Amino acid sequence: MSLMPELPEVQTVVNHLSEHLPGRRVTAVNVSWHRSVAVPSHRLFVQQISGCRFDSVARRGKYIVVSLTSGLHLLAHLRMSGDLIVRDAAEPHSKHERVCIDLDNGQQLRFVDTRKFGRLYLVKHREDVLKDLGPEPLAEEFCAQLLLDRVKERRSPIKVLLLDQTVVAGLGNIYVAESLWRAGIHPLARVQRLSTERVRKLCESIREVISEALKASGTDLGDGVWKKGAYVPKAYGQAGTPCVRCGRTMRHMVVAQRSTDYCPQCQRR
DNA sequence: ACCACAACCTGGCCGC
DNA sequence: TGCGGCCAGGTTGTGG
Numbered sequence: 001m002s003l004m005p006e007l008p009e010v011q012t013v014v015n016h017l018s019e020h021l022p023g024r025r026v027t028a029v030n031v032s033w034h035r036s037v038a039v040p041s042h043r044l045f046v047q048q049i050s051g052c053r054f055d056s057v058a059r060r061g062k063y064i065v066v067s068l069t070s071g072l073h074l075l076a077h078l079r080m081s082g083d084l085i086v087r088d089a090a091e092p093h094s095k096h097e098r099v100c101i102d103l104d105n106g107q108q109l110r111f112v113d114t115r116k117f118g119r120l121y122l123v124k125h126r127e128d129v130l131k132d133l134g135p136e137p138l139a140e141e142f143c144a145q146l147l148l149d150r151v152k153e154r155r156s157p158i159k160v161l162l163l164d165q166t167v168v169a170g171l172g173n174i175y176v177a178e179s180l181w182r183a184g185i186h187p188l189a190r191v192q193r194l195s196t197e198r199v200r201k202l203c204e205s206i207r208e209v210i211s212e213a214l215k216a217s218g219t220d221l222g223d224g225v226w227k228k229g230a231y232v233p234k235a236y237g238q239a240g241t242p243c244v245r246c247g248r249t250m251r252h253m254v255v256a257q258r259s260t261d262y263c264p265q266c267q268r269r
Numbered sequence: 270a271c272c273a274c275a276a277c278c279t280g281g282c283c284g285c
Numbered sequence: 286t287g288c289g290g291c292c293a294g295g296t297t298g299t300g301g
Contacts, residue, residue: 004294035277062295079295081279096279115278117295156271165296172294221294236294257273259293275299282292 005078007170008213014059020086021054028102036098038119045122061133061169075121075129082118085110133169137206144199151191159187160256173258174236179206181235186267187260235261
């Protein structure tokens, strides 16, 4: 039914938009669910973006960042079910389309969002929205030392810290589960109790998992229209099945009010 | 600082 | 077929 995106899925959307948006001009805008526009008011949003020309498309954490030649920036956060697609105007519209932007070549940029949690932001300065985000997991600077520096005062379980976008940007419930499984770290582990070597291993695992998922265009959970992704989770959603590394039955628990699957053998407390 | 929980929404699935 | 309850890849705000 829907896309529920973390970094690799967002990047896949960005790649799609990059093929179609640069150079296109906005000729008309229709906002059918006002609250999909976070900022400014939906009225000003339509006013300000009309006539603008799209420049480049990028990603920061789970945000899509579209630069306009006017200097404004269109940012999107897809939250649980959002998607941004470019279609010919003649193609049928989704029942869950919330915003539709007409382009000067007969195509449309459509914001589709079943659950209505996603948000668009039209801002002068992108940092107004992005300033609190932590480092990109694939950035050169992302390493054990940086991670430790950012969480040295915090005693929350490692899973909670990795879900915190100010610690590291772009991970969500799937890729946190995958990274912890790959690194052999229990979701409830406290960072202070981990050796530097294991934190290093964790950072490396995060990089590997994210890189692999990017190559695969994200994860397809088999329940929706997000059929592009070929990444196969080894921990997320695997409770009750044998661990592909050791064969032990994967377990389930709740951490930070989120469903959490792990291997009791590979990820010992 | 930390935690639990509600809110924001819709729809799919499961059991009865 | 229908209905209630539970679940969902995210984030923010509140109150303890």
